[in-house]
Amino acid sequence: MARRSLEPVLWLLFSAGGVASALFVPILVLLFGLAFPLGWLSPPSYEHLYGVLRHPLTRLVLFAVCTLSLIHGAHRFRFTLYDGLQIKHLNELINLFCYGGAIVLSIWAGYLLWRLS
Amino acid sequence: MSERPAYTEYHPRWLRRQPSTYWWLERRAYLSFITRELSSIFIAWFVVYLLLLVRAVSRGDSSYQAFLAWSRHPVVLVLNVVTLLFVVFHAVTWFKLAPKAMVVHLRGKQLPAALISASNYGAWVAATALVLWLLLGG
Numbered sequence: 573m574a575r576r577s578l579e580p581v582l583w584l585l586f587s588a589g590g591v592a593s594a595l596f597v598p599i600l601v602l603l604f605g606l607a608f609p610l611g612w613l614s615p616p617s618y619e620h621l622y623g624v625l626r627h628p629l630t631r632l633v634l635f636a637v638c639t640l641s642l643i644h645g646a647h648r649f650r651f652t653l654y655d656g657l658q659i660k661h662l663n664e665l666i667n668l669f670c671y672g673g674a675i676v677l678s679i680w681a682g683y684l685l686w687r688l689s
Numbered sequence: 690m691s692e693r694p695a696y697t698e699y700h701p702r703w704l705r706r707q708p709s710t711y712w713w714l715e716r717r718a719y720l721s722f723i724t725r726e727l728s729s730i731f732i733a734w735f736v737v738y739l740l741l742l743v744r745a746v747s748r749g750d751s752s753y754q755a756f757l758a759w760s761r762h763p764v765v766l767v768l769n770v771v772t773l774l775f776v777v778f779h780a781v782t783w784f785k786l787a788p789k790a791m792v793v794h795l796r797g798k799q800l801p802a803a804l805i806s807a808s809n810y811g812a813w814v815a816a817t818a819l820v821l822w823l824l825l826g827g
Contacts, residue, residue, distance in 0.1 A: 587790070593732050594780035595816040601735055601776055603824060604742060605769025609760040616824050618750040624823050625746055634743070638736050645736075648729035656713060656723055677736060684743045 582647055589644025592637045631685045638681040639674075646674035725782055728775040735772055784809040 608615040616624070624630055650670040653659055659666070713723040745756035759765060787809045788802035 590779075590783050593776070594783045595813055596820065597732060597735055597776045598773065598780050598813075599817040599820045600739065601769055601773045603820070604760065605735075605738070605773060606766070608757065609766055609769075613825065615757055618746070618753045621753070621824070622746055625743065630823070634739070638740065641732050641736055645729035645733040648726055649733070652723070652726040652729065656726060658708070658710060673733075677733075677740070681736070681740055684740055684747065688743065688747050 582643075585640065585643045586647040589640035589642070589647075593641040593644055596633075596637050597641065626688050628689075631688060635681055635685050638685075639678040642674040642677050642681075643671075646670035721782070724775070725779060728779040731772040731775040732779070734768065735776065738769070780813065784813065 603613070607613045615621075625634075647670070650666055653666050654663070713719040742756055745752040760769075784806060788805040791805060793800045793805060
């Protein structure tokens with residue numbers, strides 16, 4: 573039997589990550605990266621944020637957003653190195669670095685979010 | 690070296706122009722392509738930033754306050770401003786191309802591209818409103 577390529581799965585996850593990051597990341601960066609640090613809005617109290625974060629649905633959505641965005645980023649970065657810098661001879665090393673990094677960070681995300689209950 | 694036929698030692702070189710390493714500076718479309726590609730780095734940074742926030746919250750109020758203080762550091766702020774620009778660029782262009790990626794047929798007719806774009810932007814507004822309500826409301 574011919575060996576099936578992993579590429580379609582990676583592209584599917586890439587699209588899912590593209591949607592997840594496009595939907596949720598802009599507002600989260602705007603709030604936690606700018607609005608709260610610069611004092612445009614007062615950040616949520618610890619109790620409020622903890623209450624929101626520990627809800628199973630929040631954790632599930634955050635886990636999906638994190639892992640899919642990471643895979644999306646890894647896939648895109650792989651092709652940035654491939655097309656942008658044209659370092660095609662290092663393909664295997666680049667794949668290992670990109671997807672490996674995404675997997676390690678996803679495991680960290682799972683661990684942190686799981687522990688939050 | 691499978692490209693070189695075996696029948697002659699003196700096979701001419703293939704005519705293949707090597708694109709310049711800076712090919713993406715040649716046209717606007719290329720530049721916006723590579724800008725979108727680079728957004729991947731900032732998306733990865735943001736996931737790490739978000740996870741650091743989650744870790745701080747899981748450790749207690751003082752860790753959360755320490756995280757908020759750290760988020761006011763100029764380097765972190767600049768990084769997040771750049772991240773916001775890249776991520777918004779990613780989101781806008783992503784939703785703009787959505788009609789090309791998903792072709793929906795309803796009763797044998799293709800739905801107009803504008804409708805698919807609009808529903809994607811609508812989902813974006815809904816997600817944003819949900820986050821705002823969860824964090825600031827109630």
